[in-house]
Amino acid sequence: MPIRSAAAGFMALVLLMPLTSTAEKKAAQILRIGDRPAQRLEVRPTLATADTCQVRHDSGAVWAINGWVIGNELYKEYLDPGASCTGPYPFTVTEVAMQMYFTGASPLLVSVDVEGVDNSVPNCPFPGNLLAISSEYQLQVPGAGLYEIWVPLDTPQVVTGPFFAGFFIGNTLDPAAGGAVVTDSFPILCTSYNIWDTSLGYVDLCDNTIYNFPGRLVLFASGIPGGSGGYQPPPALDVTGPDDNDTLYASVDLWAWDTSGSNIIDYVSFEYSTGGGYSEFGRDYDGLRPLRDGVDAAGVGDGFSLNWDFSARTQGFYKVRATAYDTLGRKSSDSINVYLEPTPPIARVTSPADGSDFCSPLTLLMTTSDENLTLVEVYRRNGTTEYSSGLVTLDQSRLGDVNHNPLDGNHASNGEFGDYYCGPVAGTLAIRLWFDRGYNQLMRAGFDTIPMDTVAERLAVLCKTRQNRGTYDENLLKGIKSWVGSHGGMILFDYARRPDYFLLRQWVE
Numbered sequence: 001m002p003i004r005s006a007a008a009g010f011m012a013l014v015l016l017m018p019l020t021s022t023a024e025k026k027a028a029q030i031l032r033i034g035d036r037p038a039q040r041l042e043v044r045p046t047l048a049t050a051d052t053c054q055v056r057h058d059s060g061a062v063w064a065i066n067g068w069v070i071g072n073e074l075y076k077e078y079l080d081p082g083a084s085c086t087g088p089y090p091f092t093v094t095e096v097a098m099q100m101y102f103t104g105a106s107p108l109l110v111s112v113d114v115e116g117v118d119n120s121v122p123n124c125p126f127p128g129n130l131l132a133i134s135s136e137y138q139l140q141v142p143g144a145g146l147y148e149i150w151v152p153l154d155t156p157q158v159v160t161g162p163f164f165a166g167f168f169i170g171n172t173l174d175p176a177a178g179g180a181v182v183t184d185s186f187p188i189l190c191t192s193y194n195i196w197d198t199s200l201g202y203v204d205l206c207d208n209t210i211y212n213f214p215g216r217l218v219l220f221a222s223g224i225p226g227g228s229g230g231y232q233p234p235p236a237l238d239v240t241g242p243d244d245n246d247t248l249y250a251s252v253d254l255w256a257w258d259t260s261g262s263n264i265i266d267y268v269s270f271e272y273s274t275g276g277g278y279s280e281f282g283r284d285y286d287g288l289r290p291l292r293d294g295v296d297a298a299g300v301g302d303g304f305s306l307n308w309d310f311s312a313r314t315q316g317f318y319k320v321r322a323t324a325y326d327t328l329g330r331k332s333s334d335s336i337n338v339y340l341e342p343t344p345p346i347a348r349v350t351s352p353a354d355g356s357d358f359c360s361p362l363t364l365l366m367t368t369s370d371e372n373l374t375l376v377e378v379y380r381r382n383g384t385t386e387y388s389s390g391l392v393t394l395d396q397s398r399l400g401d402v403n404h405n406p407l408d409g410n411h412a413s414n415g416e417f418g419d420y421y422c423g424p425v426a427g428t429l430a431i432r433l434w435f436d437r438g439y440n441q442l443m444r445a446g447f448d449t450i451p452m453d454t455v456a457e458r459l460a461v462l463c464k465t466r467q468n469r470g471t472y473d474e475n476l477l478k479g480i481k482s483w484v485g486s487h488g489g490m491i492l493f494d495y496a497r498r499p500d501y502f503l504l505r506q507w508v509e
Contacts, residue, residue, distance in 0.1 A: 024070055025068055025070075025196075025210050025211060026210055026211060027067040027068075028065055028066065028067045028068040028211045029065075029066045029067050030063045030064070030065055030066070030214060031063065031064045031066050031101070031180070032062065032063060032064075033061055033062070033063065033064050033101060033146060033182070034062065035060070036061070036145075036146050037146070038061065038099055038146045038147060038148040039145055039146065039147050039148070040147075040148050040150065041139060041141070041147045041148065041149045041150070042149075042150045043110075043137045043139065043150065043151050043152060044152070051224050051225065052094075052222060052223070052224060053081070053084060053085035053086075053088070053091075053222070053223065053224065053225050054084065054220060054221070054222050055079045055080070055081050055083075055084045055085065055091075055093075055165075055220060055221045055222070055223065056079075056084060056220035056221075057077075057078075057079065057080070057083065057084070057191070057216065057220070058183070058184040058186075058215070058216045058217070058218045058219075058220070059184040059185070059186055059215075060184055060218070061099055061101075061146060061182045061183075061184065061218050062182075062183065062184050062185045062214075062215060063182065063183045063184075063185065063213075063214050063215060064101035064146075064180040064181075064182050065180050065181050065182070065183065065213060066178060066180045067180075068180065068181065068211065069100075069169065069173060069179045069180055069181055070172065070173065070196065071169050071170075071171050071172035071173040071179075072169065072170060072171070072172060072196065073168075073169055073194060073195065073196035074166055074167070074168045074169075074194070074195050074196075075098065075166065075167045075168075075169075075181065075192075075193070075194050075217060075219060076115070076127050076164045076165070076166050076167075076192070076193040076194070076195075076202070076219075077164065077165050077191060077192055077193075077216070077217050077219035077220070078117070078125050078162060078163075078164055078190070078191045078192075079162060079163055079164070079165050079220065079221055080161075080162040081159070081162070081223070081225060082161075082162070082232075085225040086225065087225050087226075088225040088226075089159075089160050089161070089225070089226070089232065089263050089264070090158045090159070090160050090226045090263060091158070091159050091160075091223055091224070091225050091226065092156045092157070092158050092159075092223045092224045092226060093114050093132070093153060093156060093157045093158075093159060093163070093165070093221050093222075093223040094152060094153060094156045094222055094223045094224065095112075095150055095151065095152045095153065095221065095222045095223070096112035096113075096114070096134075096150075096151055096153070096165045096166070096167060096219075096220075096221045096222075097148055097149060097150045097151070097219070097220055097221070097222070098148075098149055098167040098181070098217070098218065098219040098220075099146060099147065099148050099149070099181075099182040099218040099219075100141075100146075100147055100149060100179060100180060100181060100182060101145070101146050101147075101178070101179075101180040101182055102141050102143070102144055102145060102147065102177055102178055102179055102180070103144050103176075103177060103178030104143065104144055104174075104176055104177040104178060105140070105141055105142055105143050105177065106140075106141045106173060106174060106177035106179060107138065107139070107140055107141075107171060108138075108139040108140070108141055108149070108169070108171065108173075108179075109136060109137070109138055109139075109169070109170035109171040110136070110137055110139060110149060110151055110167065110168065110169060110170065111133065111134045111135060111136040111137065111151065111168045111170060112133075112134045112151040112153065112165065112166060112167055112168065113130060113131075113132060113133040113134065113165075113166040113168070114130075114131045114132045114133075114153065114157045114159070114163055114164070114165060114166070114221075115127045115128055115129060115130050115131055115163065115164040115166060116128035116129045116131055116159075116163060116164070116266075116285075117161065117162050117163060117164060117266065117327055119266050119267075119325060119327065119329065122329065123190075123329070124189065124190040125162065125164075125190055125191075126190070126193075126202070127164045127166070127193060127202060128164070128285075129285065131157050131159070131163070132153050132154075132155060132156075132157035133153075133154075134151055134152065134153050134154050135154055136168075136170055137151060141177070141179075144178075146182070149167075150222075151167075156223070156224075158226075160263035160264050161232075161263070161264035161266070161326070161327035161328075162264075162327050164193075165219060165220065165221045167219055181217060181218075182217070182218045183205075183213050183214055183215035183216055183217055183218060184215040184216050184218065185214060185215045186215050186216060187206040187207075187212065187213060187214060187215050187216070188206060188216055189204060189206050189207050190204060191206070191216055191217075192204070192205040192206060192213065192216050192217040192219070193205060205217065232262045232263060232264045232326070232328070233260040233261060233262050234260065234262070234326070234330040234332065235258050235260055235262055235265060235324035235325070235326050235330060235331060235332035236258060236259045236260040236332050237256055237257070237258055237259070237268070237322055237323065237324040237332040237333060237334045238256065238257055238258075238259050238334050238474075238478075239254070239255070239256050239320075239322050239334045239335070239336050240255040240256060240257055240474050240477055240478060241253070241254070241255040241477065241493070241495055242254070242336065242338060243336070243493070244336040244337055244338075245336075245337055245338070245339075246336075246338050246339075247338070247339045247341060248310070248338050248339070248340055248341065249341050249344040249346060250309070250310070250311050250341070250342060250343070250344060250346060250369050251307060251308060251309040251310065251311065252307070252308050252310070253305060253306075253307050253308075253495075253496075253497070254270055254305060254306045254307075254308055254320065254322065255303065255304075255305045255474070255495070256268055256270075256303075256304045256305070256322040256324070256334065257287075257289070257303055257304060257472075257474040258287070258304070258324050258332070260332075262326055264326045264327040264328065265287055265304075265324050265325070265326050265327075266285070266325050266326055266327050267283050267284060267285040267304075267324075267325055268283065268284050268287070268304040268322055268323065268324045268325075269282075269283050269322070269323045269325070270282045270283070270284075270306050270308065270320070270321075270322050271320070271321045271322075271323070272313075272318050272319065272320050272321070273318065273319045273321070274314075274316065274317070274318055274319075275319075278321055281308060282306045282308065283306075284304045284305060284306050286301060286302075286304075287301070287303055287304045288300065288301030288303070289301045289302070289303035289472055289473060289474065290472070290473060291468065291469075291470040291471070291472055292422055292423055292470055292471050292472075292473070292476075293419070293420045293422070293469055293470025293471070294396070294419050294420055294421065294422035294470070295412050295419050295420065295470075302497045302498075303472075303473065303474060304322070304324070305497070310340050310342055311342045311343060311369055312342065313340055313342050314340075314342070315340060315341055315342055315343075316339070316340060317337065317338075317339055317340075318337070318338055318339075318340050319335055319336070319337055319338075320335060320336050320337075320338055321333055321334070321335040322334055322335070342369070343369045343370050343371055344369065344370060345368055345370040345373060346368060346369065346370075347366055347367075347368050347376065348366060348367050348368065349364060349365070349366050350365045350366065350367055351363070351364070351365040352364075354502040355501075355502065364378065387505070387508055387509055389433060389508055390433070390436070391429050391432075391433060392429065392432050392433075392436070392452070393429075394425050394428055394429060394432075394452050394453070394456060396418055396419075396421050396422065396425050397409045397410060397418050398410070398418070398453060399417075399418050399421045399424070399425070399453060399456050399457060399460070400416055400417030400418035400419070400420060400421050400460070400465075400466070401416060401417075401418070402415060402416040402417065403416065412469070417460075417465065417466050417469070420465055420466070420469050420470050420471075421456065421460060421465060422470075422471070423459075423460075423463055423465055423470070423471025423475070423476045423479075424456045424457070424459040424460040424463055424465055424471065424479075425456055426476075427456075427459050427463070427476060427479065427480045427483075428452055428455045428456040428459060430480070431443065431455060431480070431483065431484075432452055432455075434491060439488060439490055439491065440488075441487050441488030441490070442483075442484065442487050442488060442491075443455060443487070444487065455483075458483070459479055459480070459483060462475075462478070462479035462480075462482050462483060463475040463476050463478075463479035463480075464479075473497070477493070477495060480493075481493060
């Protein structure tokens with residue numbers, strides 16, 4: 001396979017390596033070591049628990065590769081907890097081990113890491129983003145023999161799919177000690193990698209122009225499976241925003257999410273088309289999204305999203321497609337039709353900044369993306385230090401009842417759901433606000449007005465609040481859109497993932 005550049009996540013460490021020449025690697029030879037037992041060499045003693053599972057795919061040590069290991073180099077092995085453990089995901093990686101064969105005593109400086117999987121080349125996984133790395137440890141190999149060297153991660157790393165385990169040898173080895181990596185007798189492409197020179201990049205040990213290994217590295221990991229089953233559903237992607245047939249101006253925050261509940265989504269690709277093939281303009285590998293449950297602090301992350309600046313595109317109709325790929329190579333797409341206006345006359349004041357003090361005379365600096373601007377008008381009005389939208393309150397403690405006593409607070413600690421209802425309550429307050437401003441269908445069933453607590457309970461169903469014990473942002477937006485669509489459909493939606501104070505104030509005022 002073509003050699004690709006080293007993963008950026010480990011680049012800072014790799015750049016510190018003295019470069020080993022390819023000519024030195026070509027001196028490699030193999031030594032059959034058969035079923036020789038391995039001595040365990042540990043950084044510190046560890047105790048395996050009943051639920052510990054070893055993620056290992058080699059068939060046992062058969063060959064020692066003499067003359068290959070120089071030192072100051074990194075080895076990688078593709079590992080899949082789903083192939084080794086029952087109910088693997090989420091899987092917590094705690095330790096990484098690699099077998100090495102020595103002909104004499106030797107000092108050994110080692111560390112380990114866990115990386116994600118880059119699936120950009122179909123059917124050939126490659127080391128991806130760095131997820132965790134251990135401290136560097138000094139060990140002493142006591143003499144000749146086969147050793148199984150175990151190194152713990154400083155902080156256990158949770159993975160939700162296959163990963164790459166890394167083993168770093170941080171010192172130059174004395175050739176007299178004969179340090180060698182060990183393989184089985186089944187060479188499989190795209191599983192075992194090595195890097196010693198950043199200009200050369202990662203080398204597939206079973207398929208390269210230097211020396212093809214006779215099997216996979218004996219490099220594996222240990223950890224704790226945390227799932228109820230190994231099966232993960234295929235992706236089911238939904239474009240949350242913008243909406244189909246929207247007109248977009250200058251740039252847009254695209255927002256998609258996987259509705260299947262899969263824990264092994266690798267990335268989401270965003271593409272556009274003007275009628276022919278699709279052109280990719282971005283990817284998002286981080287689908288982390290906050291769950292707002294009213295009990296714990298909300299997490300961070302914007303889900304699978306991307307800001308698309310299309311100011312250099314041609315005005316017109318476009319199809320935008322988002323595609324989710326999981327670590328097993330499965331995919332799902334969703335698309336919307338939009339009209340792009342790349343250079344609208346949207347005015348922006350660049351100086352003074354929001355909230356800043358100023359004195360007379362005031363100089364205003366403004367910008368706009370419209371290339372045909374003919375006139376700018378500036379207005380002012382006095383601001384107020386306080387502003388109220390007149391929200392009608394709703395007692396969250398009366399919602400989410402399970403035991404048929406809605407007055408007991410409905411707390412999560414008692415197995416009820418009221419504490420989790422912050423999302424449906426916020427949505428209900430917004431619906432009531434617009435209902436009071438004349439959008440009467442928002443809270444009507446025929447000629448009857450729907451009580452606010454009923455709206456909140458029905459929103460909780462649409463937003464899957466009980467199911468998730470809280471509300472994800474995507475569920476909240478989809479739930480409110482669904483409610484509005486079935487109650488008049490007269491409100492358009494805008495969204496911001498992290499609005500600042502001044503944006504909120506603009507919306508309210």
